[in-house]
Amino acid sequence: MNKVMIWYGELLSQKSLIKRGLFFLTPGMLWLILFLILPGLILIVVSFAGRGAYGQLVWDFSLENYKRMLGFGIFGWTPDYLIILLRSIWVAVVTTVLSVLLSYPLCFFIAGKPERTRYLWLTIVIIPFWTNMVIRTYAWFLILAPEMPLAKIASWLKIISPGMPLYPSAFAVYLGMISMFLPFVALPLFSSIERLDWTLVEAAQDLYASNVRIFVHAILPQTLPGLSVGVILTLVPAMGMFVVPDLLGGAKYMLVGNLIQQQFGTSRDWAFGATISMCLMVLTMFSLYVYKRKSKGVELL
Amino acid sequence: MRKIRVLVNIVAVFTLFFLYLPLLAVAFFSVNNTKYGLVWKGFTLDWYIKLFHNELILQAAWNTLVLAVVSTIVSTLLGTVLAIGMDRFPWPRRMNTVLDMILHIPVIIPDIIFAAAMVVAFGFLRLLSSMFEPGLINMIIAHITFQTAFVALIVRSRLVSIGKDVEEAARDLHADTPYLLRRVLLPLLTPGIVAGAMLAFTLSLDDFIISFFTAGPDSVTLPLYIFAAVRRTVTPQIHALSTIVLLVTVIMVIGMERFTRNVQVN
Numbered sequence: 001m002n003k004v005m006i007w008y009g010e011l012l013s014q015k016s017l018i019k020r021g022l023f024f025l026t027p028g029m030l031w032l033i034l035f036l037i038l039p040g041l042i043l044i045v046v047s048f049a050g051r052g053a054y055g056q057l058v059w060d061f062s063l064e065n066y067k068r069m070l071g072f073g074i075f076g077w078t079p080d081y082l083i084i085l086l087r088s089i090w091v092a093v094v095t096t097v098l099s100v101l102l103s104y105p106l107c108f109f110i111a112g113k114p115e116r117t118r119y120l121w122l123t124i125v126i127i128p129f130w131t132n133m134v135i136r137t138y139a140w141f142l143i144l145a146p147e148m149p150l151a152k153i154a155s156w157l158k159i160i161s162p163g164m165p166l167y168p169s170a171f172a173v174y175l176g177m178i179s180m181f182l183p184f185v186a187l188p189l190f191s192s193i194e195r196l197d198w199t200l201v202e203a204a205q206d207l208y209a210s211n212v213r214i215f216v217h218a219i220l221p222q223t224l225p226g227l228s229v230g231v232i233l234t235l236v237p238a239m240g241m242f243v244v245p246d247l248l249g250g251a252k253y254m255l256v257g258n259l260i261q262q263q264f265g266t267s268r269d270w271a272f273g274a275t276i277s278m279c280l281m282v283l284t285m286f287s288l289y290v291y292k293r294k295s296k297g298v299e300l301l
Numbered sequence: 302m303r304k305i306r307v308l309v310n311i312v313a314v315f316t317l318f319f320l321y322l323p324l325l326a327v328a329f330f331s332v333n334n335t336k337y338g339l340v341w342k343g344f345t346l347d348w349y350i351k352l353f354h355n356e357l358i359l360q361a362a363w364n365t366l367v368l369a370v371v372s373t374i375v376s377t378l379l380g381t382v383l384a385i386g387m388d389r390f391p392w393p394r395r396m397n398t399v400l401d402m403i404l405h406i407p408v409i410i411p412d413i414i415f416a417a418a419m420v421v422a423f424g425f426l427r428l429l430s431s432m433f434e435p436g437l438i439n440m441i442i443a444h445i446t447f448q449t450a451f452v453a454l455i456v457r458s459r460l461v462s463i464g465k466d467v468e469e470a471a472r473d474l475h476a477d478t479p480y481l482l483r484r485v486l487l488p489l490l491t492p493g494i495v496a497g498a499m500l501a502f503t504l505s506l507d508d509f510i511i512s513f514f515t516a517g518p519d520s521v522t523l524p525l526y527i528f529a530a531v532r533r534t535v536t537p538q539i540h541a542l543s544t545i546v547l548l549v550t551v552i553m554v555i556g557m558e559r560f561t562r563n564v565q566v567n
Contacts, residue, residue, distance in 0.1 A: 007391060009469030020478070021390030025400075028383025028449055032403055035446040036415075039422035040406075043414075046421050102316045109313030123558055128320045131550050134509050134524045135543040138531040139323030142330060147339040179320055211305060240411025242510060247531065257413050264420050264514060277417045284410055 047274035055268030065275035081259070085279060088256040091245075092238035095177040096185070096231055102178070103186040103230065107193040122190065129183035137176050137247045141165070144172055168250030176244040181237070185230035192226025232291045236284050256280050324547060331540035348541035358526065358542060364437065365522040368512075369505040372444035377498040379445070380452025381490070387453070388460040404454055407447035416514035419443045423515065436517035443515050444505050451504060452497035459493025492564040499557050506549075 002015045047065060050058040069085075071077045110121045128136065144150060144166035155162040166172055196219065204218045220227075242257030249255070256276060263273030334345035352358055387400050407415060419439070426433040433439060471485045487494075509524040516525055523546060530539050 008389065008465050009472030017390065021386055021392065024382050024386025024390070026386075028379040028386070028453060029400070029403075031379055031449060032446065035419075035422065035442055036406060036450075037403065039418035042425065043418040043421055102312065102319075105309040105312035106316045108309050119558065119562070123554060124317065125320070126558065127551055127554050128324070130503055130507060130554050131324065132507055132509065132524050132527075132543075132546055134528045134531070135327065135546060136323065138527070138535065138539075139327045139543075141531065141535055142326040142339065143323050145339050179323065182316065182320060236409065237411050240413040242413055243528070247528075257411075260413055260417055261514075264417060270421055270424070273417055274421065277414045280411060281414055284414075288409065 043274045047278045049271040051269045065272050088239050092235050095238045096234045098178050099182045099185040103189050106186050107190045111193050125183050125186050133243050137244050140176050167248045170253050172248035173253050176248045181234040184233045188226040188229040192223040196222050327540050328544045331544045348537045361521045361523050361526040369502050372441050372505050373502045376445045376448035376501050380449045381456050384453045384456035388457050404450045407450040412510040416511045420514050437520040439515040443511050448501035452501050455497040456493045463489050
């Protein structure tokens with residue numbers, strides 16, 4: 001076992017190499033195991049516990065929480081939680097699709113700029129990406145306020161009563177979500193579009209392909225790596241989003257994120273909160289599984 | 302084709318407008334000389350001056366900075382050593398896959414799940430020591446955890462791109478491990494480490510969800526303060542605060558872009 005080997009130009013025994021490697025690995029891995037892996041495992045265990053009268057955990061391992069998630073409560077079957085779950089998936093999908101639709105023109109626009117100014121334009125997309133999500137979300141309050149044109153038009157169309165803001169509403173949630181996640185799609189997509197081989201597009205044009213066919217056969221396959229990264233970077237966090245629905249959706253448009261927050265906050269039902277987190281985790285894993293199958297060898301970071 | 306180009310440009314400009322309009326509105330109303338409503342009443346910098354007399358906001362800014370600096374320093378150290386440990390040793394394939402998966406967890410899972418796991422974990426740790434009451438210590442630990450993964454991923458990609466030639470040459474010239482680290486590997490890695498640290502710092506400043514779940518009453522950070530404030534009422538003072546945060550973000554993004562671009566050119 002203790003054989004001598006050459007590793008990075010150094011002659012040493014395998015045993016001492018492994019010892020040294022473990023020395024490097026241990027601090028970081030120990031930290032991640034203690035504060036990432038273990039808490040994750042505890043969360044799984046807690047999701048099977050119950051809630052005591054004072055919000056403490058009761059160790060009565062049962063599927064009660066999962067049944068409750070599916071709607072089997074004390075008062076018979078209600079689909080409330082399932083609706084929230086499905087709504088979260090729906091909002092995430094709509095957000096992703098619209099972000100993709102808006103990102104393509106944006107990326108073509110930036111890629112068409114001369115090299116000198118291109119990175120300036122790109123920086124303009126990166127800045128919202130890094131701007132705090134609370135600020136970006138509440139900023140919509142101003143745009144949707146009753147004094148602003150959008151709310152005036154809506155009240156003129158009798159959608160809302162005059163003097164009322166356009167939030168909280170589903171519409172506001174979508175606005176907030178798309179503006180939040182659009183850069184998540186646009187930035188990875190741009191890296192693909194920048195490298196696009198335009199000769200293929202020209203070839204398709206020479207062969208009288210329609211614009212739709214040019215996009216589907218000449219552009220889409222080339223941009224798929226960036227697009228799939230963008231989609232997964234949007235879809236997964238969008239399902240767990242909590243700030244946007246909390247500020248712009250209110251109680252009318254709750255998503256899974258709010259539900260989890262509620263359990264750890266006012267309701268003080270950690271076990272049920274853990275259960276909802278597990279459901280979100282399953283959805284995340286499913287999206288990643290589809291992503292892995294569809295796009296082999298595309299790196300996330 | 303020409304028609305399409307025009308359409309693409311219109312949609313693109315509209316999209317940029319859509320991204321920036323809310324932010325510009327915040328900046329615009331931060332210099333509006335009225336406490337209530339969104340009617341323009343003239344230019345003022347009063348709201349900015351008042352910020353610096355607000356004890357709560359100063360405390361929140363201080364907390365934000367302490368959290369970001371401490372967690373960045375620790376996570377950069379942990380992440381860099383971890384990256385070297387992962388990339389420079391002949392681990393079996395399976396082990397590599399597992400390590401790789403662990404690093405990707407914080408990148409992939411929604412923040413809120415990680416935050417929930419932290420709440421529960423700290424709930425148990427509290428039984429051992431009162432150090433783990435909700436507060437700055439918990440926030441620092443939580444931030445270090447996800448930052449370490451990001452730093453390790455970035456430093457590792459730099460390690461891969463450096464390759465093994467220079468290290469082999471150093472070994473041929475009888476460099477021992479401390480010397481090799483200090484004089485060869487770390488200087489070569491510096492751009493990766495700095496990029497990782499900058500990313501970690503920005504992630505920490507930017508984080509809301511994880512802080513929200515782990516914070517205590519005495520450890521309010523700026524994002525938490527803004528969130529709590531706008532849930533009550535939106536005031537011009539909050540606009541002023543947000544505008545400052547926004548400007549800091551712009552400066553940091555431009556700094557980061559410059560840095561990574563310089564590294565790529567060199």
